[in-house]
Amino acid sequence: MKQPLGTIRKTKPLVHHITNWVTIYDCANMTRAFGALPVMAHAPEEAADMTAIASALVLNIGTLTRELVDAMIISGSAANEKGIPVVLDAVGVGATRFRDEMAAKILDSVHVDVIKGNYSEIAKLAGENARTRGVEATAIDADPGKLAADLAVSRSCIVVMTGREDIISDGRRTFVVRNGHESMGSIVGTGCMAASVIASFAAVNADLCDAAKDALCYFGAAGELAAEKSAGPGTFKMHLYDEVFNLSDEKAQSMMNVEEL
């Protein structure tokens, strides 16, 4: 897509989130900074209605409960029916059996269009014997690109693996995104925000692999620009919002650092 950021700002797609209580504000605020409209609504009585007026749905299991997962499945089904993209951020899969079971329940109940996770979360979803340390990735044995591609094939979706390098695969083609900065790991929430950014781009671009690629490159580019001005995680977070808000398609595309594997 030529001007994804311009398109988001012009059409202001509504992005419905059912997400965790830790980073919920930053997911909303980053969605807004990119130009989309966030809405968070998890009551089972309204989850489907809210999804029905949205252009994309983010499901994030960071502080999941059984009730929240039920609401996710209601919204996910409404999204499938309407044909809008569903992004699942598989936070903490590989840390507890409950997360593994609930993630499997969502994936078996809803067609998820983009599965996002860190290396050990995706490895665990792909059937590897991986362990996540809370919400932090641990080293995995398997080849990341192959893992992502295999999971993409088996779930018929896009897989996004975030880490020092981000991997994106639709099963046939696999890309590595090298935008971003280590400062993004110095604050809590950039992983969750990335899912909101992917959903915002997916809301305006039917090529979801392309949308995920653009989202991670643009977000990473803003992170690089913010890091230059920052003296620590406090100043970094502030500048990250400014840089996203002031980013242009032209600037971001000149900084894109992506390669096909």
Added chain:
Amino acid sequence: MKQPLGTIRKTKPLVHHITNWVTIYDCANMTRAFGALPVMAHAPEEAADMTAIASALVLNIGTLTRELVDAMIISGSAANEKGIPVVLDAVGVGATRFRDEMAAKILDSVHVDVIKGNYSEIAKLAGENARTRGVEATAIDADPGKLAADLAVSRSCIVVMTGREDIISDGRRTFVVRNGHESMGSIVGTGCMAASVIASFAAVNADLCDAAKDALCYFGAAGELAAEKSAGPGTFKMHLYDEVFNLSDEKAQSMMNVEEL
């Protein structure tokens, strides 16, 4: 009231909130920045007890559930009994049937002293055929001032409609506040914070129409001052807290931009 901000800082009124999980921190932090004391407590077992030691109550349905609405009604009834002001922020009314029903349930169970919402939320509450896009206002057909006045009469309360211009009506007199800056719309949460600010001013001023007017003018003035120093939503939010904290009655009153309709 001559020195509302000085009075808040001197008396430090306790403002009880039952609110949403997205902006809950910023509601608390903005209440504190103005000099009042925030407390958030939603367990049904303690909601009434916490309201009983408070000087104002904020109800915000941004991420409502049936259980949370039950707690709001318990606290609202305790507030009515004690005679302290109740502010309802009708977030997302007009977006789903559930929000419309729950807002009606609150308004029919509790006397709300100040109803706050954006243009389409207030229009929907006033019986118009309005639609809210998630939590974002859409254009309305009716005259905003007349809508606010009519709802104020029918609910015997103050109505606050926030948008590019803020409308405040007690049914007999209607005011428009032109303080504020578009940067306030670039971050998530300024609408919710405004309800906390109104409650803080209402806690020290029995003339609730006057309190709402002062609250929006002061908050908007701080927003104008912050915008001058900001390069985007990250720096804006930081400066907004500083400007509120450093605001004086004198400074705010010299900037007040309010007119009777």
Added chain:
Amino acid sequence: MKQPLGTIRKTKPLVHHITNWVTIYDCANMTRAFGALPVMAHAPEEAADMTAIASALVLNIGTLTRELVDAMIISGSAANEKGIPVVLDAVGVGATRFRDEMAAKILDSVHVDVIKGNYSEIAKLAGENARTRGVEATAIDADPGKLAADLAVSRSCIVVMTGREDIISDGRRTFVVRNGHESMGSIVGTGCMAASVIASFAAVNADLCDAAKDALCYFGAAGELAAEKSAGPGTFKMHLYDEVFNLSDEKAQSMMNVEEL
């Protein structure tokens, strides 16, 4: 301990939190800024499993519900079994009967290693006739040092009383920490963050009294450094994260202001 901060950064202990919805992000983000790994997980189905892979547990009753307290007891028991430190932040005890009862229930069900609260919260837990104004301390009659020491003896734990001066007692020895800055009271959440910091230090130091002392001195020292650069609560909060992130054991230890009573 010689290099507690260096040890945290090297070993990156996982700190499990079951906490409130107001400051949950800042608890996580401050844990990360000190170099530990935060995880928040409150579903009863996974609370014990998450604690079982953690090195410390924080329980914070700021926005407690009966269900959340049940999860805290599940996690607390798992922590006791594993032998990792449990920190209880007794937010709002003394404000409502429900908080008093739930805090007592936790303390009677779980061995808490560090009880933290403000002056009136600790006084109430120690059996005094104290009242907390929401989550804000009120003046107490008793001698703070004696109160802390008595509660430490009766509960066989470390007691941390935060306020203008912080008191730490293990029942035999009592210390006063004078690090910190009044700006820390100008933003919501520094009290909650302090519990996360104590847990992070306790995760790497078996001498919990020493760990609590270091935690409050280091956090307070960062607050002093941040205050020098700040013009209000917005800039202060930003600089606080930078200063924590850039703090060294050497710098913090040169600023420590602690005295045995």
